[in-house]
Amino acid sequence: MIELQGLTKRYGETRVVDDISLTVEQGEFCVLIGPSGCGKSTTLKMINRLIAHSEGKILVGGEDITSLPPERLRRRIGYAIQSIGLFPHWRVADNIATVPKLLKWPSSRIAERVEELLALFQLDDDGLQDKYPHQLSGGQAQRVGVARALAADPDVLLMDEPFGAVDPLTRDTLQAELARVHRQTGKTIVFVTHDMDEALRLASRVALLNAGQLVQYDRPAELLVAPANDFVRDFIGRADLGLKLLSRRRVEEYCRPAQRTRNNAIASAPITWQVDADDRPMALLGGRLGEPETARTVVNPEWTATPEMSMKEALSRMVWFRVTALPVLDVEGRLLGEVTMSGVMGHRP
């Protein structure tokens, strides 16, 4: 648990962080977000004393952070930055082992922990642990950075725009992986970003900062549905507020029973799925814009949905393939239900 109480940072007369108070509960994924210069990075770095605070108090696990030497504090708090923060002269395994070595763990325990982390981040390919950072891809380097931060099993993890330097595709994978690691480990994470989509995707709580002040601290859905003021609304992006909201929703919340048939006959419902003997959808009968209700469209794997998919993606697929419904499939490819265009509209946020 992390508590910021009246946290302030002054440089001369300017208050870059101005009287911020918030509590990050155990296991929470807190994203600090705001425009450039809003003080989000400074706030993060005050938590592990990379920057000294001017006023107020920071408690980590109930303890005032000034009560122990900064090095001891930092070894108890994971810290990950952009991939360039890896030590270029150390191999992957040595980079990951940084904090355990500082804590003087026995080498067998260090080796065990490194193995464990390589597996957790799917970095256990042949020879990868013996590579130097510059021999890694951007995504691999970033995974190593996060693995290093987790090495000594800290309760708290601080991350400063860790995915800022990777391409969108890799960032997407890394975000999914971080979300998984967060679920698996239950760490308390404080994460700085300026990317609202990233914040909405990862956060269990979002702290929106502006000019050093905390504007709103809420769950992502609340931020979208009940923005505190116009700044919040503008920052989230007024134009695609609805899409942002859908990006937080998963297909399973919208999924409803599907009408099935084993042959070409049109059933009573306007949208019917023709399935094979294993309940796998083969074709959609009706449900295609601008075509007669009897039209038969063969199901293409590209316009199917899974329960974990975001509704934003599902909607995007519907629009792109001009269908008013997507089949929701389980891992075996069997029909679980359907999401429909009218279902998206009908659902209350």
Next chain:
Amino acid sequence: MNVSALPRPPSSRRVLLISLSVLLIALMLGMEQLAPLFRALFPDQDPAMYQRESFLNLTLAHLALVLVSSLISVSVGVAAGLFVTRPAGREFEPLVSTLAAIGQTFPPAAVLAIVVPIAGFGFVPTLVALVLYGLLPVVQNTVAGLGTVPSQTLEAARGNGMNAWQILWRIELPLAMRVIIAGVRVSVIINIGTATIGSTVGAKTLGTPIIAGLVGNNLPYVIQGAVLVGLLAIVTDLAFERLEQRFSFGESGKA
């Protein structure tokens, strides 16, 4: 200066280093065996082979002078470079750089002229001149090398709980080592060449036959001294090149 960037496979550099080392040792031990060759080439010179001192002794004395002066240059230079890159010494950076630069602007011959009246002839004044002369590349490259360590790397080191000493020993020095060694390399190579002038004030070096040859108008003497000094410099340079590569961390040959 960056010889390692030459498009040559490292194995051929190794062969070159080994064969030149063998040649150097052979000449050092057996220069006297070449007397018939020099007599044939310079029939008018008598004697055509420097014999007042063995070339082995001259080379060892030369090496001792270079080794001692380089050790002092490197320890003082690296220490000064470290000092001015720490928070406490940062304000002394311009002063130290200027002093080191003055040390190099001063011609070694002038330093000898000043030091001889104080310290007498021989080893000591030459040592002082070489130390002053070799300081600048070491200081400069130490400061430059530490400056190449990315600030993000340092922040990561701090953020992971390293203290100032651990950051210096585990992160900064290893990452700066390549550039620092390049500075030491320049300093040592300069000193190998410059040490020869020590013979003008009576220090025993490979310059002794060269000076004797220049004074006595004896070209074979000059060649015998110069070939050994030249070989010594090339072999040392190649050896440093290999040392630098140890700190490339998988980036073979990249500066």
